[in-house]
Amino acid sequence: MLGPVQALVGGRIVDLGPARQRCVLAVLLVEANRWVSADLLLDRVWGERVPFSGRTPLYSYLSRLRRVVRATGEVDIVRRAGGYELVVDETAVDVHRFHHLVADARVATDGERAVVLFEHALSLWRGEPLADLDSPWVEEMRAELDRRRLAAELDHADLRLRLGRHAEALARLTALVATHPLDERLAAQYLLALYRSGRQADALDHYHHLRTRLADELGADPGPALRELHQRILAAEPALTTSVAEADRPAVVPRQLPAPPGLFTGRLAELAALDHTLTAAPDDQDPAASPPRHVDPVGGAAVMISAIGGAGGLGKTWLALAWAHRNLHRFPDGQLFVDLHGFSPTGSPVEPGDAVRGFLDALGVDPNRIPSEPASQAALYRSLIADKRMLIVLDNAATSDQVVPLLPGSPTCTVLVTGRTRLAALIDRHGARHLKLDVLTPAEARAVLAGRLDPDRTAAEAAAVEELVGLCGGHPLALSITARHVATHPDVPLAEVAAELRELGLEMLDHDTDPTASLPTVLSWSLRRLTDEQRTVFALLGITPGSDTTLPAVSALADLPPARARRVLSALVETSLLERRAHGRYVMHDLVRAYATTTARTLPGDTRDAALARVMDFHLHTASSADRLLDPHRQLVHPGAPTPGVHPHPLSDAASALAWLEAEHATLLAVQRAAATLGRHHLVWHLAWVLSTFHVRRGHRHDGLAAWRAALDAAAHLPEPATRTLAHRFLGRACSLLGLHEEAIGHLEQALALAVRHHDSAEQAHIHRTLEVAWERRGDDRRALDHARHALELYRTLDMPMGEADSLNAVGWLAARLGDYDTARDHCHAALVLHRCHRNSTGEADTLDSLGLIAHRTGDHQKALDHYGQALALYRSHDNTYLIANTLNHVGHPHVALGHQDQAREVWREALELYREQGRDTDAERVQRQLDHLDAAREPLGSPPNAAGDTQNG
Structure with missing residues (x-):
């Protein structure tokens, strides 16, 4: 023993302070030379009664314990990454020495030496384990140690009976029977020892009492083995006399694990997860719902099944073997291994009965003793490994049905399963812990x-x-x-x-x-268990645009009802060809997707083309619905009827529309690129159109530019002249937003020329409105005002109140920037009336922002704050982050003028964050300068500058 560190089995931990402190040491000793997290220490020492002060008492105890154990010169407590490890020679800790001695005894080929080892191990027991400690873990550990002790006692008795030392065994068996009266293995040993000691009548009498007690207390009869022994004692069979030949036969300890991976790298998190599963019961386990998972005193878990799942080629077998070889010390009674060939070149999974027969051979069973019935063979297999600390590795399983017959009945064994499927029944019915294996970091x-x-x-x-x-x-x-x-x-x-x-x-x-060295071949094995429909959907997913997808999109892609499409997706997830992520999204690894793409080449061309047409139309028409919800007052450009069988995803309001566009934005851009490659010009153009509002509101300026460049190229192939005019207009606006002023004006002038040529007065008005914004951004407010007035005149002539309202606001905004506040105020008030009359809340917010500028410039800073506040509320209701950023910038100036330094700092910091998120570097730099001036207590910020970047709505 270790000086002040006293025995854990049968002894007390003395001179080490409070019981909780001694319990901390007990946990560390039980887990000697293994990392133990601080959370696990808290759980084992305090259970559900963790102190209010959190980890503070734990750290205090550990500090004191470290000083005490270091004084011995043989023990240390080392802190490692959020946990602790007690470093010690395990043979000096009685609990570990006991298990090592028992393990050595069980594999010893010399019977007499095995008896000595058992006796030495059992002599370490002195009283109740951990007698003066109390926690749920201690109670569980105490029960587990008692069970281990009984198992060793029974193994010891078996050995002495085989050696003919029944008289020695009888005395100890008599005491054990008194404390474990219903244990049938113990009862059998006791009957045999009595019989061999010439006490046949006592043996028969004990059997009669046991049978009566089993019936009274459990409503059960003795098991088949005990009933058979009773009959043999009644018949006084000569074979019941002692035979030492059996004792002299070497014990078979199977070592079936293949060699460990030679160049295994990484997977530290997964290895730690497997370790944790062995050393801790599940946090979410309901003790009332299933038997508790006891913890092995030297780190191995009881009744524990860990299932490693993942796609082909991810290294599931390597992980299992690497972990197994690192933990051989936990399984001294042997390791069994079988490749179940669930996914392999043979295409024929191993039958469970064949695997059981192989295990019986590995366990050294005489072929003449193996029953003919598969059920009896499985029962024999479970009997042979009962109470043994063994690891059973079931590699490459296809289904739970392959695995369940191979599960041991003993809580001392550990099972490690690998497979490409999730083995749901194994998780649901047998409590297997699923470890999903992903790609390497x-x-x-x-x-x-x-x-x-x-x-x-x-x-x-x-x-x-x-x-x-x-x-x-x-x-x-x-x-x-x-x-x-x-x-x-x-x-x-x-x-x-x-x-x-x-x-x-x-x-x-x-x-x-x-x-096995070909990734496409390894992946192909996963397809063998799929139906034709599932294989077709897998292939189509390889060619659908975007890095991920959703159930509604797959329903359109495969032309399947949603419920059926969901079942197909579940099957692909089950075989690890597809991964389901949050918010109902499905994704493939790039290499799996590449394999799916090659598989798609085997499909008929019309099947691929029809699938692509459906999924592209699904995205276009859902995006079109979303765009109408975001801006119902926008010019209506309908994309036409979708492909037959396509049903756009239903969207109920602007919020759901914005959420859908956010989630599908990358996919929509990928759809447009794919459509351009396939020459689907109509779809390219309309996707640019339906994404335009979203791109502006979210500040996706570069995406908007790319979308409209593609749309302009597509318009050259479309028969409608308006598509080219609109493409030039929106591409001009996109260029203006990015400061490409020359290109912006060029596209807008081309658009205006086309509109004039085709006598499209409404489009001319829209173009003048866009030219107003472009010239304002370029820094020429007067030229911008000319275009705003021209647009206003055209809208009034055409009786287009929404356009008129927008232009009234534009004239007012520019007049205010030029110092003509009376004109500005009149136009903005007129615009506000029109916007409110037509319930155009976005236009109303734009106009309130203009009125805020006018109030601030004319010295009414409080009214400016009121106007800006109303504008912000409306912009926020639409989640229009682009214009929210602009108005936040504006509202800071009246705050400064009123001496509200903190409020100005707050709104400018929010504006700065939004500008940075949107990649608006010029705007961000301006706001940062304003903040710097504010922090330096300067005062030149009473009015917002007429900088080219300080525009209202772009």
Whole structure:
């Protein structure tokens, strides 16, 4: 023992302060030489009664304990990344010494030596374990240690009976029977010891009492093995006499694990998760709903099934083997392993009965003793590993039905399952812990390549290494194939390998002769268990635009009802070909998607074309509905009827429309790019149109520019002249928003010329309105005002009240900037009346913003704040972050004029954040200067500047 660190089994932990402090030490000793998190210490020591002061008492106890144990010179408590580890020679801690001795006894080939080892182990017990400590974990540990002790006692008794030492065994068995009267294994040993001691009548009498008690207390009869022994005792069979031959036969300890992975790298989080599953009961387990998962005193978990799931080639088997070999000490009674061939070149999964028969052979069972019935073989298998600390690795499982017959009945065994499916029944019915395996992190991926390649080579071509990591996307098999390719071609530069991988993709990751070294082949095994419909949807997902998708989009893509599409997606998720993420989105790894794309080539061309037409129209028409909800007063341009069978996603209001556009924005841009590639010009143009409002409100200026450049190219192929005019107008606006003033004016003048040529007065008015904004942004307010007045005149002539209201506000805004406040006020009030009359809240907000400027410039700063406040409320109701940022910038100036420094700082900081999010660098720099001046207590900020970037609404 370790001086003041006294026995844990049968002894007390003395001279170590309060009980909680001694309990902390008990936990660390039980987990000796293993990292224990602070959270786990809190849970085990305090249970649900964690102190109000949190971890403070724990840290205090650990500090004191560290001083005490270090004084022994043989023990230390080391802090490691959020946890602690007690470093000690395990043979000096009685609980660990007990388990090592018992494990050695069970594998000893010399019966007499095994008896000595058992006796030495059992002699370590002195009283109740952890007698003066109390916590839920202590109670659980105490019960577990008692169970371990009984198991060792029974193994010891079995051994002495085989050696003919029944007289020695009888005395101890008599005491054990008194404390465990219903244990049938113990009862059998006791009957045999009595019989061999010449006490046949006592043996039969004890059996009679046991049978009566079982019936009274449990309503059950003795088991088959005990009933058979009773009959043999009644018949006084000679075979019941002692035979030492059986005792002399060496015990078989199976060691079936394949060799550990030679170059295993990373997966620290997953290894820790497997460790945690073994060392801690599930936090969410309801003790009333299922039996508690007891914890092994030396770190192994009781009744524990861990299922590692993930796509092909992610390294599930390697992870299982790496973890198993690192934890061999936890399973001294052996390890069983079987490849169930759920996904393999053979295409024939191993039958559970064949796996059981293989396990019986590994356990050394005489073939003549193996029953003929599969159920009896499984029962024998479970009996042989009962109370053994064994690991059973079931690799490459296809279904739960393959796994369940191989599960042990003993709570001392641990099962590790790998497979591409989630094995739902195993999780639901047997409490398996699912560990989802994903791709490697970039750091882990770099480590994989660094571990397999010449370090000088990787250091010299670091950029190429980064590109290889990116092209492989963290996929372990892809990285391994790439590393092999590099290593076997030492004269080829890494940059050249990267270029080849970039160009060839999956073709480079294929292998003609070794299917296990070919990523496409490994992935193809997952398709074998899919239906034709599921394989078709998988292939179509490879060609659908966007990096992820949703159920409604897949329903359109595959022309399936939503419920049926959901079942197909669930099947693909189940086989790890698809991943479901938050908010109902589904995503494929890039390499899996590339494989799906190659699979799609096997589909008929019309099937692919029809699917793409449906999914593209689904996105276009849903986006069109969203655009109408965002701005119902906007010029109506209908995209026409969708492809038959396409039903746009229903959107109820502007908020749901904005949320859908936010979620699908990247996909919508991908749809437009794909449509341009396929020559679907109508769709390219209309996607630019329906995204225009969203792009402006969210400040996606570069996306808006790209969308309208594509739309202008598409308009050249469309028969309607208006498409080209509108494309020039909106492309001009997009250029203006990005400060491309020459290009903006050029496109707008072309648009105006086209509108004049086609006698389109309404479009001329719209173009003048856009030219007003463009010239204002360019810094020429007077020229901008001319265009605003021209637009106002046209709108009035055409009786277009919404356009008239917008132009009235524009004239008022520009007049205010030029110092003509009476004109500005009159026009803005007229605009406000029209906007409110037609319930155009966006136009109302724009006008209130203008009135705020007028009030501020004329010295009525409080009224300015009132107007700006109303404008902000309306912009926020539409979540129009682009204009929210502008008005926040404006509202800071009257705050400064009124001496509200803190309020000005607050609104400008919010504006600055929004400008930065939207990539509006010029605006952000201006607001930052304003904040700097404010912080320096300067006072030149009473009026907003007439800077080119300080516009109202763009």
